[in-house]
Amino acid sequence: MIIAPSLLAANFGQLAKETTRASRSGAEWLHLDVMDGHFVENISFGPAVVKTIRPFSKMFFDVHLMCSKPEILLEPFAQAGADQIIVHVELGDAVTPLLWKIRKLGKKIGLSLNPPTSIGLVQPYLDQIDHLLIMTVNPGFGGQEFIYETLPKIQQANSWRRERNLRYTIGVDGGVNFKTAGECARAGADVFVSGTTLFAAHRLKAAVARMRKIVHEHDPALADLKV
Ligand code: DX5
Ligand code: ZN
Secondary structure: OEEEEEHHHOOHHHHHHHHHHHHOOOOOEEEEEEEEOOOOOOEOOOHHHHHHHHHHOOOEEEEEEEOOOHHHOHHHHHHHOOOEEEEEHHHHHHHHHHHHHHHHOOOEEEEEEOOOOOHHHHHHHOOOOOEEEEEOOOOOOOOOOOOHHHHHHHHHHHHHHHHOOOOOEEEEEOOOOHHHHHHHHHHOOOEEEEOHHHHOOOOHHHHHHHHHHHHHHOOHHHHHHHO
16 A cells, blocks of 8 residues: 655645655655646646655655656656656546656656546556546646545555456546545545645655555555455
């Protein structure tokens, strides 16, 4: 089970300090939301920010590209220090060449889908990706309410993974708090992106430990062992 604080909820006036705080929290991944003001109605930060914070952390940099033309950004983020690059399946025909380019850059491949998007759309790519990110809010802003209609997608992605013996991780992103993290874990998720709930916490380390305990308690694999 992987905990991934989202830097979007950090104090932007102190990004280096906040990155160090995340590094000392026990979380494995740092989730980096890149918004272009076109694919989503917001703009966040670019490769220069990722390059600046890279020396402050050994965490796995999980770069989430909510961008309409990610092909122009893959190499700059790879050079800036991304470990994984996530693009959206809503980009249609552009997806296959994008996944290929990310692999060629030697980075882990992530694919994401928005709440209105059918889970069936990602099925053709499941054997090519390292990570599937199921958006549990409509992307563009932190602090939104979790959309419960997305839970069956997690279950479906988990069933396909088991049936086809695939190894992609299943992430959830948006409105993930101490309650919804448990519900996502029970549905089969194993990567928990959380901005407001974690970065807004005065003691980030304690918040990460609490979320980790909750997702482990709801881990279906552990539940099976108990039976
Ligand atoms: C939203 C982003 C999320 C967001 C999560 O478009 O992709 O990563 O930062 O923030 P919270 O946990 O506050 O919903
Ligand atoms: Zn995100």
